[in-house]
Amino acid sequence: MPGLHDVTRGRLLYGGDYNPEQWPPHVWADDVRLMREAGVNLVTVGVFAWAALQPAPDRYTFDWLDTVLDLLHGGGISVALATPTASPPPWLGHRHPDTLPQGPDGIRRLYGSRNQYCPCAPAYRSAALEISDAVAARYARHPALRLWHIGNEYGTVCHCGHCAGRFRGWLRDRYGDLDGLNDAWGTAVWSQRYGDWAEVLPPRRVQYVINPLQDLDYQRFCDDMLLECFTAERDAVRAHNPAVPVTTNFMDLYRHTDGWRWAAAEDLVSLDTYPDPNDPAAAMRAAMSKDVVRSLGGGPWLLAEQSPGAASWRPVATPKRPGLNRLWSMQAVARGADGVLHFQWRASRQGAERFHGAMLPHAGPDSRVFREICALGRELAGLSGVAGTPVSADVAIVLDWDAWRAVELDHLPHAEFRYTDRLTDYYAPLWSDNVTCDFVPGTGALGGYRLVLVPNLYQVSARTAAHLASYVAGGGTLVVGPFSGVTDPSERVYTGGWPGPWQDLLGVRVEEHWPLDAPIAVTSSSLGDFTATMWAEWTEARGAETVAAVAGGTLDGRPAVLRKSFGAGTAWYVATIPAPDAMRRLLRRVCAEAGVAPVLPDLPPGVEAVRRGDLVFLLHHDTGEVEIRRAS
Numbered sequence: 008m009p010g011l012h013d014v015t016r017g018r019l020l021y022g023g024d025y026n027p028e029q030w031p032p033h034v035w036a037d038d039v040r041l042m043r044e045a046g047v048n049l050v051t052v053g054v055f056a057w058a059a060l061q062p063a064p065d066r067y068t069f070d071w072l073d074t075v076l077d078l079l080h081g082g083g084i085s086v087a088l089a090t091p092t093a094s095p096p097p098w099l100g101h102r103h104p105d106t107l108p109q110g111p112d113g114i115r116r117l118y119g120s121r122n123q124y125c126p127c128a129p130a131y132r133s134a135a136l137e138i139s140d141a142v143a144a145r146y147a148r149h150p151a152l153r154l155w156h157i158g159n160e161y162g163t164v165c166h167c168g169h170c171a172g173r174f175r176g177w178l179r180d181r182y183g184d185l186d187g188l189n190d191a192w193g194t195a196v197w198s199q200r201y202g203d204w205a206e207v208l209p210p211r212r213v214q215y216v217i218n219p220l221q222d223l224d225y226q227r228f229c230d231d232m233l234l235e236c237f238t239a240e241r242d243a244v245r246a247h248n249p250a251v252p253v254t255t256n257f258m259d260l261y262r263h264t265d266g267w268r269w270a271a272a273e274d275l276v277s278l279d280t281y282p283d284p285n286d287p288a289a290a291m292r293a294a295m296s297k298d299v300v301r302s303l304g305g306g307p308w309l310l311a312e313q314s315p316g317a318a319s320w321r322p323v324a325t326p327k328r329p330g331l332n333r334l335w336s337m338q339a340v341a342r343g344a345d346g347v348l349h350f351q352w353r354a355s356r357q358g359a360e361r362f363h364g365a366m367l368p369h370a371g372p373d374s375r376v377f378r379e380i381c382a383l384g385r386e387l388a389g390l391s392g393v394a395g396t397p398v399s400a401d402v403a404i405v406l407d408w409d410a411w412r413a414v415e416l417d418h419l420p421h422a423e424f425r426y427t428d429r430l431t432d433y434y435a436p437l438w439s440d441n442v443t444c445d446f447v448p449g450t451g452a453l454g455g456y457r458l459v460l461v462p463n464l465y466q467v468s469a470r471t472a473a474h475l476a477s478y479v480a481g482g483g484t485l486v487v488g489p490f491s492g493v494t495d496p497s498e499r500v501y502t503g504g505w506p507g508p509w510q511d512l513l514g515v516r517v518e519e520h521w522p523l524d525a526p527i528a529v530t531s532s533s534l535g536d537f538t539a540t541m542w543a544e545w546t547e548a549r550g551a552e553t554v555a556a557v558a559g560g561t562l563d564g565r566p567a568v569l570r571k572s573f574g575a576g577t578a579w580y581v582a583t584i585p586a587p588d589a590m591r592r593l594l595r596r597v598c599a600e601a602g603v604a605p606v607l608p609d610l611p612p613g614v615e616a617v618r619r620g621d622l623v624f625l626l627h628h629d630t631g632e633v634e635i636r637r638a639s
Contacts, residue, residue: 019393
């Protein structure tokens with residue numbers, strides 16, 4: 008199968024989205040000249056060009072794109088060519104209003120922006136395949152083509168009649184008949200039993216709280232429909248040249264598309280990431296997104312979009328300070344990226360993104376941003392030896408999209424309990440200590456990891472529970488966070504205490520969940536006393552050692568952190584959310600016991616260290632100077 012190596016050809020990729028349809032032809036040659044000056048070797052073309060390529064249902068206009076691709080190829084610049092299906096032209100919505108997405112409130116979203124499509128509408132599916140096939144038929148053998156970019160930032164959700172019909176078919180496949188559906192959804196609650204498939208709807212606006220499994224199943228269904236759209240276009244372009252790799256661009260940590268399933272359908276994985284320069288935790292959050300996308304693909308990946316300056320959609324669109332784009336680009340390379348692209352090449356003069364940053368800003372080539380872009384291009388060209396090399400990690404964090412969706416359903420004990428916050432609770436202190444992490448699915452291969460972290464797995468299957476227990480029994484170290492092992496994948500609550508199928512593994516029985524509206528005190532002789540927030544549990548140790556316990560209040564004396572030997576390994580249960588300093592102390596102890604060491608120890612605060620292949624990248628995220636001495 009083709010992969011990223013077929014695109015890189017032994018070099019790091021560098022460039023960005025190029026939208027020549029926004030500019031008159033006399034600008035294109037200047038673009039190519041400046042791209043060469045900047046060291047650009049790959050641009051993404053055609054993402055939003057549907058109307059320019061097919062201005063009417065029965066008319067194509069490819070001549071302009073012929074010229075652009077020939078110019079790029081003549082300049083030694085390769086192309087990631089997009090199927091332009093993320094932004095249908097007005098004629099499609101005008102002639103086929105049923106292709107426009109409908110919200111849960113029953114209101115249709117009209118054309119005049121982008122992403123205005125229903126993934127289930129036959130007219131949209133047909134038109135999307137037609138334009139994808141036409142683009143591929145014309146350009147699949149063009150010498151500039153190195154990569155297919157399918158769609159853009161998949162995530163559109165619709166609740167219309169087309170979706171209702173497909174949803175019923177999806178449910179029939181999943182549950183067999185209405186008896187199976189009623190049993191799974193627990194429709195005996197609130198008199199919701201269905202007697203005819205025509206009665207079954209997507210989760211639309213209701214009087215009170217929607218059935219939770221109806222909500223969860225619809226999220227799963229919408230993911231499937233978007234993936235169907237992607238794979239249909241993928242297959243259409245592959246048919247014309249199967250040697251060209253295929254990708255689409257993920258959006259950081261995004262709940263609506265299951266990254267494990269999507270990555271398996273691609274030849275390589277790509278990421279769009281826009282950290283906020285005003286966020287003190289931006290570097291950590293960006294590192295986590297990059298580790299996730301590397302893990303999804305199992306190796307080198309492509310940074311498909313970042314802003315060289317401001318992200319215009321932010322309420323406060325502060326540009327990146329001098330040097331920050333270089334720093335975050337190098338972080339991507341350190342964490343496995345074999346390409347650094349931007350949105351976009353030339354700043355748009357019109358439209359919604361006219362104040363979005365660009366490699367070539369409105370100020371032109373005589374600008375700070377363009378000088379930095381050129382310097383970064385030269386620097387990346389000198390790092391070509393890193394392309395294709397791996398990033399090693401001794402720690403894995405379990406990332407499960409179904410559990411994520413389920414733990415954020417309505418009517419759970421704490422409305423502010425957020426899955427990605429729980430991932431961050433565990434990731435952030437390890438990032439600060441320069442311990443590199445991979446991410447894995449709940450049933451992923453764990454043999455190469457000394458430590459596995461489960462920040463939250465509210466919904467857990469018997470298979471996943473057994474898999475993680477087997478890892479511990481074989482000598483691994485496992486840490487499980489709070490509100491885990493509560494329901495099965497059908498959102499049935501485990502009875503008899505929690506964490507459900509893990510009670511024996513973790514040596515604890517949780518009788519009640521105890522969400523908090525104020526911090527509580529926790530005492531520990533080995534970790535030091537600390538405070539905890541948001542969450543606690545009425546716990547009873549059953550074979551586990553109590554490492555920390557609640558001090559005072561209703562839960563006084565209840566275990567908050569527990570440790571148990573299980574087989575040849577060790578399992579921890581953290582029944583609360585310790586303050587960051589306490590979490591760091593806890594994870595340092597766990598890492599030491601598991602034999603996990605930082606890439607480099609004792610670095611100054613704000614210095615990130617990542618090993619990739621034979622290189623160690625040192626990234627300084629503060630603005631002052633630091634001195635790092637090599638150990639003798």
